[in-house]
Structures are given as structure tokens and as C-alpha cells.
Amino acid sequence: MRDYYAELSKAFGIPPMEVHTFLSPRSEKGLHIIFQSHVEARAAIRQVSPNTKIGLSMSLFDFQSVPGGEEQAAHELHEEFLQFLPYMEDDDFLALQNYSREIYGPDGLIPVPADRERTQMGYEFYPEALENVIRCASKHLNKPIIVTENGVATDDDTRRVAFIDRALKGVAACIADGIPVKGYLHWSLLDNFEWQLGFSKRFGLIEVDRQTQERTPKPSAYHLGQIARANIIY
Known part of the structure; x- marks a missing residue:
């Protein structure tokens, strides 16, 4: 936010x-x-x-720290997730949304360095955040997990393909370690209206022409579809 x-x-x-x-x-x-x-x-x-089945969908960054920022990162995790745990113990599952990480130092949140790739949302391009968030959530709440949002806002669809591959490798590693990840939903199917930011942030697997409403699947849509049809994960 x-x-x-x-x-x-x-x-x-x-x-x-x-x-x-x-x-x-x-x-x-x-x-x-x-x-x-x-x-x-x-x-x-x-x-x-x-x-x-009942559960909550939590939108979480992967909260990380450099030396001196551990307390602030822990505070953010508490504010965004841990304080909700007592009210979720009787739920049937946990749904997670993740797009990137936040790194904290002694003076608070560290801006994304200029030499790091950023998405249209200003987030660091960091698909590995999803695995870290799944592992953290599973450590604190023993529930089946569904990834209800994960994706990237970009006009370069080759980067979306790379994001999908790297994120799903992390999901596969979690499953291999016995974490009950039950589903993965990519955000989003269509280029959407992104809150106050309008139509300029393109998350979609399918491009939308705003003048004609024509839908055109991007290569990333076929890529994710091939993974789903093969019923495999990395």
C-alpha cells in the first residue's frame, strides 16, 4: 500500500x-x-x-531485515499477520496473497535499490517471496494453504513467464517439505482495474483492449495453462 x-x-x-x-x-x-x-x-x-470451508485471505509481504532491522520486520509481521492468529485457529484453511518482499533496516523500510528490477506497482521483482511467506504462515498456523493471489504488473510478458516459473518452484519446494499447499491462483486472468491506479497496471494473463473489449491471451497464459494441463509443478 x-x-x-x-x-x-x-x-x-x-x-x-x-x-x-x-x-x-x-x-x-x-x-x-x-x-x-x-x-x-x-x-x-x-x-x-x-x-x-471457511478461512481468511491475508495479503502479506515477505518481511525481511538487514542487521539492525530485525525488530521492525518482526513488528510488521505481527501487525499484518500474527495478531490475527487467535481469531483464525478455528478456520479450515488460510488463503495467502503475495507479490514481493519488504526489507527493513535500522531506520525502517529500505527503498528498493535503483539497480533492482521493479514492477509497475513499484514492488521489487522478487517471485521468491511467495515461498518465504508460505513457510512463515505454515510455521505459525497449521492449516491448509491456498495461494489466492500471486503475480506481477508488467508490459513485458517474458518477465511474467519468469515470475510464474520462479514462484511455482517455491510452491513446489514447500509441498515437497510437507506443507499442505492446496491451490495456486494467479493474479490475474485479465488486465484489470487496479484500484485508484486504473488500467495502467497490467497484471493479466490476457490482454484487454479497452476500446473494443477484445481479449488476447498472452504467452504467459499458454505457459501457465501448459503447467496446469500437465498437472505438474516444478
């Missing part, structure tokens, strides 16, 4: 702390409402449909 804030702040002249992607900034009261809503919704669903 930080990259959203920076881009919107620059585009509209709004101080960064006043720009928020969703309805409001986080608050203790708001978090309590979220936690309690999940608990009560789960109970209500199970009352009317006992066989329905």
Missing part, C-alpha cells in the same frame, strides 16, 4: 499520510471489529452450512 500512497500523493498533491487505499486508516477499534466480525460470521456460516 505504501507505493499506492506515494504515487497518489505525487499525482494529486496530497500529503502521504492523508492518502488511504481503503475506507480509513487502521485503528484498535477497527481491528477489534474486524476480528469479532470474522468470528461471528464463521459461526453463522457453520450454523446454516456445516460443511462449508
Whole structure:
């Protein structure tokens, strides 16, 4: 979300702390409402449909650190994931969304170095983050895992193919180690409307002509399709 804030702040002249992607900034009261809503919704669903599987989808960076940044990285992991764990213990699965990593140092979040490849979202091109997030989540919550979002915003589809291959190698390594990864959903099928950033961030396996609405599968779509049809993972 930080990259959203920076881009919107620059585009509209709004101080960064006043720009928020969703309805409001986080608050203790708001978090309590979220936690309690999940608990009560789960109970209500199970009352009317006992066989329905229930879980949360968590959007997580791979939080890393350099010497001096360990405490800040741990804080971010707590804020974004660990504090939710008591309310997820009775869930049936955990769904994960991941796109990249964040690295923390003594002074906080370290910007992506200029010599590193970046995506259209401003994230570091780092498909290996998915494996790290799966392993971290599995360590703290013993549940089946479904990857509900993982992908890259780019106009260079060869980089999307590379991203898919590297990310799935990480998923395969997790499965080989006994982590119950039950599914992988690539984000996204179509070039989408990316929140306040509009149509400029192209995540899709399929290109969309916004004038004609014509859909054109990219090579990455066929590449992922071949993996799925072969029922193999790296």
C-alpha cells in the first residue's frame, strides 16, 4: 500500500499520510471489529452450512531485515499477520496473497535499490517471496494453504513467464517439505482495474483492449495453462 500512497500523493498533491487505499486508516477499534466480525460470521456460516470451508485471505509481504532491522520486520509481521492468529485457529484453511518482499533496516523500510528490477506497482521483482511467506504462515498456523493471489504488473510478458516459473518452484519446494499447499491462483486472468491506479497496471494473463473489449491471451497464459494441463509443478 505504501507505493499506492506515494504515487497518489505525487499525482494529486496530497500529503502521504492523508492518502488511504481503503475506507480509513487502521485503528484498535477497527481491528477489534474486524476480528469479532470474522468470528461471528464463521459461526453463522457453520450454523446454516456445516460443511462449508471457511478461512481468511491475508495479503502479506515477505518481511525481511538487514542487521539492525530485525525488530521492525518482526513488528510488521505481527501487525499484518500474527495478531490475527487467535481469531483464525478455528478456520479450515488460510488463503495467502503475495507479490514481493519488504526489507527493513535500522531506520525502517529500505527503498528498493535503483539497480533492482521493479514492477509497475513499484514492488521489487522478487517471485521468491511467495515461498518465504508460505513457510512463515505454515510455521505459525497449521492449516491448509491456498495461494489466492500471486503475480506481477508488467508490459513485458517474458518477465511474467519468469515470475510464474520462479514462484511455482517455491510452491513446489514447500509441498515437497510437507506443507499442505492446496491451490495456486494467479493474479490475474485479465488486465484489470487496479484500484485508484486504473488500467495502467497490467497484471493479466490476457490482454484487454479497452476500446473494443477484445481479449488476447498472452504467452504467459499458454505457459501457465501448459503447467496446469500437465498437472505438474516444478
